[in-house]
Amino acid sequence: MPDPASREELLRHLEQISGRSIRTRADLEAYLKEVKAQAAQPSRTARRWAIVKHATLGVGLLIAVLQYYLIDIYVQVASLQGVQFFNPVAPPVRKSALELLRLLC
Numbered sequence: 001m002p003d004p005a006s007r008e009e010l011l012r013h014l015e016q017i018s019g020r021s022i023r024t025r026a027d028l029e030a031y032l033k034e035v036k037a038q039a040a041q042p043s044r045t046a047r048r049w050a051i052v053k054h055a056t057l058g059v060g061l062l063i064a065v066l067q068y069y070l071i072d073i074y075v076q077v078a079s080l081q082g083v084q085f086f087n088p089v090a091p092p093v094r095k096s097a098l099e100l101l102r103l104l105c
Contacts, residue, residue: 014031015022022028042050 011022011028018031020027020031022031
């Protein structure tokens with residue numbers, strides 16, 4: 001249908017689309033409220049899709065945090081300097097205090 005030239009044609013076209021008769025301003029306001037309420041309430045598939053999207057984003061965020069944490073640990077471990085141990089050839093001399101006193105006297 002081409003663009004309506006008058007308000008009456010627009011109302012007739014709206015009546016055809018909606019399937020109800022719109023004779024007063026109150027009828028038109030009631031119809032517009034119904035359309036607005038239907039548009040504000042998401043459909044069942046839209047809600048499910050939103051749940052799937054949020055779950056996917058949550059899992060992706062969790063993977064990103066774990067990956068960052070693990071990579072940070074691996075980099076820190078790789079950048080550690082080697083620890084050098086010194087093993088003396090002869091065992092250390094251990095003497096008791098009584099033996100030291102005997103040597104001194």
